[in-house]
Amino acid sequence: xxxxxxxxxxxxxxxxxxxxxxxxxxxxxxxxxxxxxxxxxxxxxxxxxxxxxxxxxxxxxxxxxxxxxxxxxxxxxxxxxxxxxxxxxxxxxxxxxxxxxxxxxxxxxxxxxxxxxxxxxxxxxxxxxxxxxxx
Numbered sequence: 001x002x003x004x005x006x007x008x009x010x011x012x013x014x015x016x017x018x019x020x021x022x023x024x025x026x027x028x029x030x031x032x033x034x035x036x037x038x039x040x041x042x043x044x045x046x047x048x049x050x051x052x053x054x055x056x057x058x059x060x061x062x063x064x065x066x067x068x069x070x071x072x073x074x075x076x077x078x079x080x081x082x083x084x085x086x087x088x089x090x091x092x093x094x095x096x097x098x099x100x101x102x103x104x105x106x107x108x109x110x111x112x113x114x115x116x117x118x119x120x121x122x123x124x125x126x127x128x129x130x131x132x133x134x135x
Contacts, residue, residue: 001042001075001078001079001082001118001122002075002078002079003039003042003043003075003079004042004043005071005075006043006072006075006076010065010068010072010076011043013056013061013064013065014043014075014076014079015039015040015043016056016058016061017058017061017062017065017076017080018036018039018079018080018083019036020058020061020097021080021083021084021094021097022035022036022083024091024093024094024097025091025093025094029087031086031087032083032086032087034086035082035083035086036083039079039083062101062104065105066104066105070105070106073105073106073107074105074107074111074115076101076105077098077101077102077105077107077112077115078115078118078119080097080098080101081098081115081116081119082119082122084098085116085119085123
């Protein structure tokens, strides 16, 4: 969501974080792979440049985002939350990673709640849309 607002370099760095996120607990699930594919479609402008290998260490990638503005940090965090909430499985490693990023990105608890509410609203709209078209 809103990944198209990022610069090309920010998109590439985001994909590194997203891949790290889905790999954090072992082999990515089918749902995580689907979400990652959907996000890659949103950042279509970099698809030919990305090799699905980390372009840098996770520490350097996080450090890169520490130098960006708060809007970029919020977009990155929002999309990582989306990945973590998509498969309905509670994962401690993902939660710890997100908590670490929340602190480093200086995202307040209130902002975190707002971003999570966006994820739920998007899921609710999708579910409502499916009900409408199927009935």
